[in-house]
Amino acid sequence: MxxxxxxxxxxxxxxxxxxxxxxxxxxxxxxxxxxxVVLVTNTTVGPLYLQALRDALxxxxxxxxxxxxxxxxxxxTQVAAIVDTAVRAGFSRDATFVALGGGVVGDMAGFAAxxxxxxxxxxxxxxxxxAQVDSSVGGKTGVNHELGKNLIGAFHQPRCVxxxxxxxxxxxxxxxxxxxxxxxxxxxxxDIDYFxxxxxxxxxxxxxxxxxxxxxxxxSCRIKAAVVAEDERERGRRAILNFGHTFGHxxxxxTAYSRWLHGEAVGLGMQMAAEMSGLDAMSVDRLRxxxxxxxxxxxxxxxxxxxxxDAMGHDxxxxxxxxxxxxxxxxxxxxxxxDFDQERLHKVLNDWAx
Amino acid sequence: MxxxxxxxxxxxxxxxxxxxxxxxxxxxxxxxxxxxVVLVTNTTVGPLYLQALRDALxxxxxxxxxxxxxxxxxxxTQVAAIVDTAVRAGFSRDATFVALGGGVVGDMAGFAAxxxxxxxxxxxxxxxxxAQVDSSVGGKTGVNHELGKNLIGAFHQPRCVxxxxxxxxxxxxxxxxxxxxxxxxxxxxxDIDYFxxxxxxxxxxxxxxxxxxxxxxxxSCRIKAAVVAEDERERGRRAILNFGHTFGHxxxxxTAYSRWLHGEAVGLGMQMAAEMSGLDAMSVDRLRxxxxxxxxxxxxxxxxxxxxxDAMGHDxxxxxxxxxxxxxxxxxxxxxxxDFDQERLHKVLNDWAx
Numbered sequence: 001m002x003x004x005x006x007x008x009x010x011x012x013x014x015x016x017x018x019x020x021x022x023x024x025x026x027x028x029x030x031x032x033x034x035x036x037v038v039l040v041t042n043t044t045v046g047p048l049y050l051q052a053l054r055d056a057l058x059x060x061x062x063x064x065x066x067x068x069x070x071x072x073x074x075x076x077t078q079v080a081a082i083v084d085t086a087v088r089a090g091f092s093r094d095a096t097f098v099a100l101g102g103g104v105v106g107d108m109a110g111f112a113a114x115x116x117x118x119x120x121x122x123x124x125x126x127x128x129x130x131a132q133v134d135s136s137v138g139g140k141t142g143v144n145h146e147l148g149k150n151l152i153g154a155f156h157q158p159r160c161v162x163x164x165x166x167x168x169x170x171x172x173x174x175x176x177x178x179x180x181x182x183x184x185x186x187x188x189x190x191d192i193d194y195f196x197x198x199x200x201x202x203x204x205x206x207x208x209x210x211x212x213x214x215x216x217x218x219x220s221c222r223i224k225a226a227v228v229a230e231d232e233r234e235r236g237r238r239a240i241l242n243f244g245h246t247f248g249h250x251x252x253x254x255t256a257y258s259r260w261l262h263g264e265a266v267g268l269g270m271q272m273a274a275e276m277s278g279l280d281a282m283s284v285d286r287l288r289x290x291x292x293x294x295x296x297x298x299x300x301x302x303x304x305x306x307x308x309x310d311a312m313g314h315d316x317x318x319x320x321x322x323x324x325x326x327x328x329x330x331x332x333x334x335x336x337x338x339d340f341d342q343e344r345l346h347k348v349l350n351d352w353a354x
Numbered sequence: 355m356x357x358x359x360x361x362x363x364x365x366x367x368x369x370x371x372x373x374x375x376x377x378x379x380x381x382x383x384x385x386x387x388x389x390x391v392v393l394v395t396n397t398t399v400g401p402l403y404l405q406a407l408r409d410a411l412x413x414x415x416x417x418x419x420x421x422x423x424x425x426x427x428x429x430x431t432q433v434a435a436i437v438d439t440a441v442r443a444g445f446s447r448d449a450t451f452v453a454l455g456g457g458v459v460g461d462m463a464g465f466a467a468x469x470x471x472x473x474x475x476x477x478x479x480x481x482x483x484x485a486q487v488d489s490s491v492g493g494k495t496g497v498n499h500e501l502g503k504n505l506i507g508a509f510h511q512p513r514c515v516x517x518x519x520x521x522x523x524x525x526x527x528x529x530x531x532x533x534x535x536x537x538x539x540x541x542x543x544x545d546i547d548y549f550x551x552x553x554x555x556x557x558x559x560x561x562x563x564x565x566x567x568x569x570x571x572x573x574s575c576r577i578k579a580a581v582v583a584e585d586e587r588e589r590g591r592r593a594i595l596n597f598g599h600t601f602g603h604x605x606x607x608x609t610a611y612s613r614w615l616h617g618e619a620v621g622l623g624m625q626m627a628a629e630m631s632g633l634d635a636m637s638v639d640r641l642r643x644x645x646x647x648x649x650x651x652x653x654x655x656x657x658x659x660x661x662x663x664d665a666m667g668h669d670x671x672x673x674x675x676x677x678x679x680x681x682x683x684x685x686x687x688x689x690x691x692x693d694f695d696q697e698r699l700h701k702v703l704n705d706w707a708x
Contacts, residue, residue, distance in 0.1 A: 083506055084499070145438070151470070154473065
């Protein structure tokens, strides 16, 4: 087992990563979970791992809340239902919310923990690669609004994140690849050594080798933690984590959030952002090759350049009307750019639209 | 105008108190309110002061949300509607929520600001005495659940609190007295000099003399700020602010939250807590006299001691099953007590029930 501490003053917490940790949850979470536990999961993950988690946590008072599976259920209504479960169980300020599932479950359970009794403890047990390397660090919780994603939420740091790499064994291929997009992103934005290690280990990772997975998850979380520690409330530097996201969100919006998984769209967005960056052709190729070997798409399908541009203007990361892009000076070296070449943007969008 | 700074590190903010400040809101809030403003008020206060506030704030993009008046509307559904107003206006992270009204408006607008885009700025303009001396400090926001009050919410400090004592001119007599209960509480728990000043100034205050009001509001906010600064997340010492509240909440619960205003119930609860404290008869009399001169009730009406005891066990401040009481060692000197004389509690409840 590897342990990584996310340093955020009195909101610091450990991330535990390894194979078979779910069975040791009772011992590993002893300091973080009290007598009263709200177990939040969904209809897909619950049947796979909920009983094992309860067995490991042992004798406590449980209130189980099983959410419907899918991003379309990530709503304030569903969060209110989770809070309702906690209230009806008679739980109070010393209750702990435990999220068992992917990013949607973690976002909703974390937000419910943030607003129940004005904030109680939360433990995250992410079971998708994307959630493990992305939601584990940053403390973002929340839900969608019918007019936009993640418009409602809170920053609420967990007490502990427990990552059992074995839970990835049941993750569908496409979702695993979508998580790999974020892993590759971490190398691309700040760490060329890590990027090269991923180029070397990509086959082992795609076989879901436990050792390679543990290493990559820990390293990705460490990178994200370092960026977030500099900028917990997302006012500046943290934006480099959005590499590929402005283009990616636009692709998702232009395909009605149905054709591509979020990670797949981000993978495509990273390739667009790399071209927009004016990187040398070899670097662009290396990024594309690694993404392809990770099972990610290299073409977005039919898109209109104008629709893409409109969608980019509506991205949540847009501040006061200006589009912000994360561009690479080189592989492993990203920066936030507000003043970029508009013509180049049009050219990239046209290239990718055709 | 008096200014008080609430010192909470990077969440510090000023409280401005004086007569006629609403008309100067544009100048006084220049650093705290941007171009996009969500004005939240209710159907009672809106018609009285909303136009004056807009005139003072001048040219900006406004989204106005008028809530129905009353505690029964303090729900997550209504907060979702406020957020909806902000989203539909196209507002983003740089929007500011401005709450114009009593504690219910402030709690809901503050909570909406806490969860819109994971937290944006909020300015509180409380128009009741209770909200001015109570909600101005502490950062508590939230809503009720059908099974209990304030079970859903967040800690979210405002950017600024603007208190115009002239808005009290339109406050009904009973509500003014209910606010005075909190003012008197501040003296009773930590400041005998303040308590004596209130004994001297009570007639001027009840006439709503602007100078006396400004002094009392500033001093009450200062006391609350000092207590909160020691314990922002309410884990220990801050509990002394609940003096009178455990009994008061029980009175409210036993009278179906309809007979007494919250402040009136707290006023009664303080008298019960003073007796429970075993204070000398003269101190108990001084407290009762001051509350009576402030227009607060001295008898709760018919109550059952057993119902009161049951209700106290369900108070939100109960941690892990034990009742916590705030008792006075003397006027101006409160402490948190978990290990108290059960027989004495039964006796006090029986005395007040008869």
